[in-house]
Amino acid sequence: MNPFKRKIIVIGGSAAGPAAAAKAKRTNPENEVILYEAGNYISIGTCEIPYVLSGEIDSVDKIIFFTPESFEKEKGVKVKINHRVEAIDKHKKKIFVRDLRTQKVFEDSYDKLILCTGSLKKIHPSFRSGLKNVFYLKTVDDVKSIQSYLEKNSVKSALIIGGGYTGLEALEFVKKISPSIYLTDVSDLPLPGYDYEIRRLVLEKINENGIVFIPSAKELKLFEKDDKVYRIKIDNQQIEVDFILITIGFEPNNSLAKMANLSLNIPDGSIRVDEKQKTSDENIYAAGDCCSVKEYITKKTKWIPLASIAHNQGHIAGTNAAGGFETFDYVVRNVAFRFFDLNIAMVGLTTKEIEEENIKFNEVSHLGNSKIRIMPGGVKHLVKIKYRKDNKQIISANLIGGEDIVGKANLISFAIKNNLPITKFYETDFVYTPTLTPLIETLSILAKKSGD
Numbered sequence: 528m529n530p531f532k533r534k535i536i537v538i539g540g541s542a543a544g545p546a547a548a549a550k551a552k553r554t555n556p557e558n559e560v561i562l563y564e565a566g567n568y569i570s571i572g573t574c575e576i577p578y579v580l581s582g583e584i585d586s587v588d589k590i591i592f593f594t595p596e597s598f599e600k601e602k603g604v605k606v607k608i609n610h611r612v613e614a615i616d617k618h619k620k621k622i623f624v625r626d627l628r629t630q631k632v633f634e635d636s637y638d639k640l641i642l643c644t645g646s647l648k649k650i651h652p653s654f655r656s657g658l659k660n661v662f663y664l665k666t667v668d669d670v671k672s673i674q675s676y677l678e679k680n681s682v683k684s685a686l687i688i689g690g691g692y693t694g695l696e697a698l699e700f701v702k703k704i705s706p707s708i709y710l711t712d713v714s715d716l717p718l719p720g721y722d723y724e725i726r727r728l729v730l731e732k733i734n735e736n737g738i739v740f741i742p743s744a745k746e747l748k749l750f751e752k753d754d755k756v757y758r759i760k761i762d763n764q765q766i767e768v769d770f771i772l773i774t775i776g777f778e779p780n781n782s783l784a785k786m787a788n789l790s791l792n793i794p795d796g797s798i799r800v801d802e803k804q805k806t807s808d809e810n811i812y813a814a815g816d817c818c819s820v821k822e823y824i825t826k827k828t829k830w831i832p833l834a835s836i837a838h839n840q841g842h843i844a845g846t847n848a849a850g851g852f853e854t855f856d857y858v859v860r861n862v863a864f865r866f867f868d869l870n871i872a873m874v875g876l877t878t879k880e881i882e883e884e885n886i887k888f889n890e891v892s893h894l895g896n897s898k899i900r901i902m903p904g905g906v907k908h909l910v911k912i913k914y915r916k917d918n919k920q921i922i923s924a925n926l927i928g929g930e931d932i933v934g935k936a937n938l939i940s941f942a943i944k945n946n947l948p949i950t951k952f953y954e955t956d957f958v959y960t961p962t963l964t965p966l967i968e969t970l971s972i973l974a975k976k977s978g979d
Contacts, residue, residue: 532557535848536622536635537604538612538783539643540564541571542834543815545593546841547641547848549602554849560604561635563624565611568667569593574834577693579670581700587670615640615787617808639810639848642784642798643841646777646816646832651688653747654773660755661771664697673772677704682770685709686759688747689774690717690740692864692871695729697772699867702736709766711741720877722911722925724892729927732867777832779817787811792819795830802854804844812848814840823857823944824876824922825884831860861940863933872936875913875923875943887916888923891949891976895969897931899961908932910969912939912949912977919948919977935970949977 535558537548548562562569572590579587595606607624613632614623622640625632648665660680662673685705687694690712701708710717710733716726717733717740733740741761750758758767779797790799790807798818800806806813815837822829836858846853863872881888890913898905908928914921924939926932942951953974959966 531555531850532559533638533849534559534636535639535641536637537562537641537643538622539645539815540566540569540606540608541573541643541645541815542837543645543841543844544643545570545598546838547643547814547845548604550842550845551641551849552603554846554851556603558849562604562606563610563612564606564608565627566666566668567608569595569598569606569608571667573665576664576670577696577700580673580697581703587667591667612783615783617787617811620810639812641844641848642806642811642813642817643815644780644783644817647780649776649778651773651775653749658751658754658756660769661773663773664693665777680769683707684766684768685770685772686711686766686768687772687774689776690714691719691774691776692862694774695866696864697774698736698738701772705770708738709741710738711744711761713744715742720879721873722878724909724911725871725925725927728909729866729871732869736867777816779830781817784813784817792828792830797830799828803847804840804855805847812844814844820858823859825880826857831858833862859940859943861936863936869927870930870932872926872932873924874936874939875921881913881923886922888913889916889977891973893969893972893976895972896965897929898964899966902961906931908969910935910973912973914949914977919950920946921949938970950974953978
């Protein structure tokens, strides 16, 4: 018997799970690694879902990167889809699994267990299950349900509930299927957590596309017929609808961790892990959207569900569960998405987090261009940076404009992670070429403004 060989079970097949399983097998090829997934698919590109519905990605199959068979062949990991893990006995190091095709329950044992259960879509309390024209946007099955509905039904009036970036991304495909569109949110402007100037520009783009934004929605009343919602009252306004998409956010999928009495973070409910992705049980690790991260600026535990983070955490958990040693570093939030012809990014803390931390800050902003103005094809952008009053270290940035803002967001994230003050951008030698850049880089202008 090989004393270094371990049996490692991974629960969950989205971003973190396959990364953890593959890394556990690579770390020690002698290990037996099994991945259980309750759904039909593994290794899914969930971030790409809106672009499947818009037709930009022409098939849902293209966001399914591995089948169970191809993953086992390439990575050496046994994959069991349609198998739901229903309980963990951490004392006996066993899990209880239901084969969803036969409904039979069986036990499996492990040396090390990795929870990659991901996140769950938040269910709107006003909507019962079983409504034929009400949809969420999270899984491949959600995509197929929407596509199936649209093949059989025309849409004249659509409503999106939730004005965060998932809802905004979805507007592109909804605009292709419906001549009349409503977007509503509990906040007074779309994109909660971003700076006011960015949110106003987003609202302008919403209006420009003929979409009606209903702000500060508090109370919904539904009118149903034949298992469909045909009218909805939002506060004092009634609208006719035949397609509803709910994008009100996500929450950690922590039910297994709760039942196993693993430590959770309050108030978000994410699984508490250390720098090795180990939970409060020495034989159980966790990675991805189900667990927490350490945020770099505040040094506090937070829930930041991003695919890039999930993938990296999966690697760390897989390494350590297999007997290696790696640690997961602090995280700087760095998010970007496209909204029609705009690209929007946020780096660092949200407006709410800055208020909660009571950080004393200054801010600078600049309206620039992606190229020198005399060159055709340039795109305007707005970049706003907040930095500490005492040491000028950046705590937050909001960006909106063309594709060039993503590079700026990454530079800002690098500056935060390396404790660089905003003034360092003024000392940086940025490239200039008329076809690609402005004469003076926007970040350099902002740095100079911060020193004035």
